[in-house]
Amino acid sequence: xxxxxxxxxxxxxxxxxxxxxxxxxxxxxxxxxxxxxxxxxxxxxxxxxxxxxxxxxxxxxxxxxxxxxxxxxxxxxxxxxxxxxxxxxxxxxxxxxxxxxxxxxxxxxxxxxxxxxxxxxxxxxxxxxxxxxxxxxxxxxxxxxxxxxxxxxxxxxxxxxxxxxxxxxxxxxxxxxxxxxxxxxxxxxxxxxxxxxxxxxxxxxxxxxxxxxxxxxxxxxxxxxxxxxxxxxxxxxxxxxxxxxxxxxxxxxxxxxxxxxxxxxxxxxxxxxxxxxxxxxxxxxxxxxxxxxxxxxxxxxxxxxxxxxxxxxxxxxxxxxxxxxxxxxxxxxxxxxxxxxxxxxxxxxxxxxxxxxxxxxxxxxxxxxxxxxxxxxxxxxxxxxxxxxxxxxxxxxxxxxxxxxxxxxxxxxxxxxxxxxxxxxxxxxxxxxxxxxxxxxxxxxxxxxxxxxxxxxxxxxxxxxxxxxxxxxxxxxxxxxxxxxxxxxxxxxxxxxxxxxxxxxxxxxxxxxxxxxxxxxxxxxxxxxxxxxxxxxxxxxxxxxxxxxxxxxxxxxxxxxxxx
Numbered sequence: 001x002x003x004x005x006x007x008x009x010x011x012x013x014x015x016x017x018x019x020x021x022x023x024x025x026x027x028x029x030x031x032x033x034x035x036x037x038x039x040x041x042x043x044x045x046x047x048x049x050x051x052x053x054x055x056x057x058x059x060x061x062x063x064x065x066x067x068x069x070x071x072x073x074x075x076x077x078x079x080x081x082x083x084x085x086x087x088x089x090x091x092x093x094x095x096x097x098x099x100x101x102x103x104x105x106x107x108x109x110x111x112x113x114x115x116x117x118x119x120x121x122x123x124x125x126x127x128x129x130x131x132x133x134x135x136x137x138x139x140x141x142x143x144x145x146x147x148x149x150x151x152x153x154x155x156x157x158x159x160x161x162x163x164x165x166x167x168x169x170x171x172x173x174x175x176x177x178x179x180x181x182x183x184x185x186x187x188x189x190x191x192x193x194x195x196x197x198x199x200x201x202x203x204x205x206x207x208x209x210x211x212x213x214x215x216x217x218x219x220x221x222x223x224x225x226x227x228x229x230x231x232x233x234x235x236x237x238x239x240x241x242x243x244x245x246x247x248x249x250x251x252x253x254x255x256x257x258x259x260x261x262x263x264x265x266x267x268x269x270x271x272x273x274x275x276x277x278x279x280x281x282x283x284x285x286x287x288x289x290x291x292x293x294x295x296x297x298x299x300x301x302x303x304x305x306x307x308x309x310x311x312x313x314x315x316x317x318x319x320x321x322x323x324x325x326x327x328x329x330x331x332x333x334x335x336x337x338x339x340x341x342x343x344x345x346x347x348x349x350x351x352x353x354x355x356x357x358x359x360x361x362x363x364x365x366x367x368x369x370x371x372x373x374x375x376x377x378x379x380x381x382x383x384x385x386x387x388x389x390x391x392x393x394x395x396x397x398x399x400x401x402x403x404x405x406x407x408x409x410x411x412x413x414x415x416x417x418x419x420x421x422x423x424x425x426x427x428x429x430x431x432x433x434x435x436x437x438x439x440x441x442x443x444x445x446x447x448x449x450x451x452x453x454x455x456x457x458x459x460x461x462x463x464x465x466x467x468x469x470x471x472x473x474x475x476x477x478x479x480x481x482x483x484x485x486x487x488x489x490x491x492x493x494x495x496x497x498x499x500x501x502x503x504x505x506x507x508x509x510x511x512x513x514x515x516x517x518x519x520x521x522x523x524x525x526x527x528x529x530x531x532x533x534x535x536x537x538x539x540x541x542x543x544x545x546x547x548x549x550x551x552x553x554x555x556x557x558x559x560x561x562x563x564x
Contacts, residue, residue, distance in 0.1 A: 041297030042313060043271035045239040047183070047191045048292065049226060050095065051219045052088060052151060053199030055248030057208060059265045062216035066224040067243060067267060074241075074269025075277040075312035082247050082285045086254045086261040087509060088199070091246035091285055093157050096131045096192065098289035098304030104129035106157065108508075113156060122303045126159040130301045132289040136190050137162040139298050144186050149194035150175040164188075172197040176222035180229035187235050189296065193226060195219055199249075203537070206339065207249040207260070240270040240295045244288055251339030253489060253537040255509025268312050281311055281322040328397045331358040331365050333410040340487075340510060340539045343410035344393065346452060346556055352387040352412045356395045367395040371550025373407055390414050390555035413556040415452060422450045422561045423472030423527075430465045434534045435507045437491050440469045452556045454529050454542035464535035473524035473560045480547035482519050487512040487541040488531060494542065495528040507534050519546075524563050 056078035059067055070076070082091040083100045085108065093106035101107045105120045106129075113128065124130025125138065136143055137159075146165035149155060155168055165182055169175045172195050179193045198215045205211035223243060230236040245264040247254050254261045266283045268291065286306035293300040294308030310316040333343045334355040345352070356365050365381035366374040371392035381395065390413045397405040415421050426445040430438060451458050454470050461468070474496070476482075484502050486492040491505035496517050504513035519525060531540050545551040 039297050039299060042295045043238055043240045045187070045189060045191075045230070045235050046242070046292050046295050047193070047226065047230065047239060048242045048244070048288065049193045049195070049223055050092065051198050051216075051223075051243070051245050052194065052196045053202045053207075053247060053249055053254065054216055054219060054245040054265065055207060055260065056263055056265050057248065057260070058198065058213060058216035061208075062213035062220070064217060064220040066220045066227065067265075070223075070241065070243060070267050070269040071276070073275050074267060074273050075279050075309075076265070076267040077279040077283050078263070078265050080244065080264050080266035080283040080285065080287075081262050082245075082264050084257060084262070085509070085511065086247040086249075086256060088151070088246050089153060089157065092154055092194070093129075094286045095244065095246065095288045096133065096158055097129045098132065098286050098293075098300060098306035099129065100286060100305065103303060103305065109153070111156075122301070124159060124301070125162055128157075128159065130303065131158045131162070132190070132292050133162040133192070134159040135289075135293060135301060136296060136298055140189060140296070143189035146179075146182050146186065146188045146191045147194075148175055148179040148182065148191070150196035151194055151199075154194045158192075172218065172222060176225045180225050183226065183229040183235075184233045187233050190292065195222060198245075202249045202254070203252050206252045236270075238271050240268065240273060242288065242291065243267040244285070246285070250337075250510070251341075251537070251539070253340070253510050253539070255489070255511055256340075256487065257512060266309070268309065272314050273312055274314055277312065279309060279311055280318050281309070283309055326403065328363065328399060328403050328405040329359055330405040330408045331356050331395050331397050333393055333395055333408050340541065341457065342553070343408070344412040344553075347387075347412065347414045348452065348556075349415065349417045352414055353384055354387055354393055354410070354412065355384040356381050356393075356408070358397050360397060360399070363397045363399045365395055365397055367393060369393060371552065387412050387414060390557050392550050392552045411553045413453070413553065415556050419557065420560055420562065421556055422452050423454060423470050423559050424448065424450055424561060425459055425471075426469045427459060427461060428467040428469075429462065430467060430532075432465070434465055434467065434490075434532045437493055437505050437530045437532045438467050440467055440530060443467070450561060453559065454527070454540070454554060456531060456538065456540045461533075461538070463538075464533060467530070467532040468540075470529040470531075472527055473563050474527040474554065475524050475558045475560065476519050476522055476546075478547040478549075479520050479522055480518070481516060482544055482546040483514050483516050483551075485512055485514045485543040485551070486529065487539070487543070489537050489539045490533050492529060492531045492540055495526075495530075497526050498528075509537070510539055524560055526563070527559070 083094045089109045090101045097104045103121045120129035125134040145163045148167045152168045201212045201215035244266050250260050290306035291308045311318045366378035368374050369391040374396040393410045394407045426448045428443045486502050486504045489510040494502040501517045502515035
């Protein structure tokens with residue numbers, strides 16, 4: 001064999017070895033990818049317990065030994081977020097559909113399978129966006145899947161054909177008992193349990209009330225009943241349990257855009273979950289479905305935008321660059337919030353007293369009175385102080401390590417005697433059910449009068465089917481671009497000099513809408529707000545911002561009964 005032939009054979013041998021190595025490496029990589037990916041189950045069973053209306057505040061302040069134990073022996077965040085609007089149907093749908101309202105189309109509690117604003121991006125087993133129920137069923141044909149729910153509206157949000165057990169039950173204790181019986185008898189692969197009574201307490205007595213915290217404590221004990229059922233069934237050691245909620249609330253309602261309504265707890269514990277781990281990455285309600293899929297080794301649909309909360313699992317780390325900045329707890333400004341009414345208040349013929357408190361020690365509080373964000377050079381709070389004029393009070397906590405809190409905010413409105421402040425109102429009662437602001441000029445008012453602000457809380461009214469018109473004049477000192485906001489339950493409209501600026505009409509929970517207008521001259525400009533309530537809760541707040549004016553409740557000292 002000549003030199004050329006020897007070199008050629010050698011080259012073929014090298015190429016063969018390299019090819020085999022590449023093949024083996026490829027197989028090993030594919031195998032490793034499968035071992036590391038979502039197709040390998042972490043647990044054989046997953047139980048999701050959703051508590052309607054349970055806020056992080058409820059988990060923190062109520063007596064919750066069961067959830068405390070789940071957090072101690074599992075992973076959690078009390079700063080997970082739902083989707084807008086903060087209503088039940090959109091958020092339960094997002095939780096089980098791994099996507100937001102823009103994808104699944106369930107945008108309000110009015111959603112029905114034959115009545116919806118737009119079609120979903122894709123559909124799954126049935127003519128709805130694919131849920132975790134259908135996703136499991138399609139990939140695990142023999143899986144036992146159950147849905148037991150206290151609120152009957154939950155039943156329209158998932159594929160009925162995907163579940164073995166579909167049960168709506170009246171009563172939170174009865175719901176938990178039925179779920180426990182099902183778990184013990186069937187040892188299901190996936191169980192979703194919905195409890196509704198905490199939301200009922202929020203609507204009935206108000207969020208943050210003793211009755212609300214009592215309802216959260218009851219939910220905690222019912223979660224304990226369900227956990228015990230998994231133990232009795234002999235599946236607890238191979239089970240992952242997730243506890244979460246659809247929304248929080250303010251006052252006796254929800255549906256708005258505040259953090260108190262948007263933030264929810266997310267607690268996960270059980271097989272393969274880290275112990276006592278505080279999740280650092282952002283968590284969204286649609287990550288719930290993705291996390292269930294990951295735990296059960298199910299491939300999530302491409303259309304889902306949710307991602308599994310892998311950092312909660314043993315051997316997994318937080319995604320690079322995802323950690324939330326740790327913030328100190330914000331201070332509280334007193335007088336505190338009452339229902340939907342923000343901290344601060346209206347003071348007629350007297351000065352306001354401002355008090356700011358922090359639950360932290362070894363920190364300082366800095367505040368401003370003009371709506372700007374406080375910094376380390378802002379006024380140091382040394383104790384309660386008086387205000388003799390309207391102000392936006394903002395306060396932050398700062399520690400010695402350079403950390404700070406988010407801002408607390410309060411609106412103080414102060415009226416001097418003999419100022420001519422106020423607006424006129426006319427109160428109407430409708431003989432028919434209202435869905436929009438009626439044409440009040442065609443109706444006869446039940447009574448009329450004068451109030452100091454563009455609000456309805458000081459106007460005597462019945463619970464439902466009523467409307468109110470508020471008329472007055474707004475003092476504009478600096479011409480320019482202004483934005484007006486109404487926050488209302490139900491609908492409202494705002495007019496400046498007869499022009500419709502903000503349209504927040506319709507039958508809805510507390511919702512905010514804004515509108516812009518150029519006000520070209522200083523002086524008093526006509527302002528009118530029309531409002532209706534069809535039923536349920538009721539609320540109205542009117543805010544504005546403009547040149548040199550931070551966003552705030554329109555100060556009472558800027559509102560007048562007459563044009564001069």
